[in-house]
Amino acid sequence: MHIDPELIDELSLLRRFSMGGPVAMNVHDNPDPSVIAAAERMFAKGLITTAEGGQLTDSGREAIEHMERLFNLLDPPLEPI
Template identity: 35%
Template sequence: MPFSADHLAELNLLGQFSSTSSQEGIKVHAHSAAPETVKAAEGLFAKGLISQKDGGYLTPLGAEAVDLTQKLQAILQDH
């Protein structure tokens, strides 16, 4: 199953969260962020990965998703 554009936007947004600190969140400003980023934040919130519809902090499941996303990026990177 290929990644959809929405999945890729969510993965890219997850990549912006710190994997080393649960105290660092992000804010997606609806008036200045790209529409796909706003939609990605809403999707991650609906899936229980972030604490707020417009960003916030990672939930425990979100922290696991960031870890897996980083592992996937490492695997796919050219050597």
């Protein structure tokens, strides 16, 4: 799997939903074209309810669960020495 900047943008936007962010989001509040494009791609993939952000779909919530598990595996807490 190739990790390109577009995928990073989508993961970053998805993480904003998972980090206790708003229940609904409007990406047009953010003037960054990469954020708007990421939302449009995520909508096309069925992860969010509108191309402007909206809310997570069931698939979007499932994606967050997988993403959080992966991040927890890659970034375990430090153990005391």
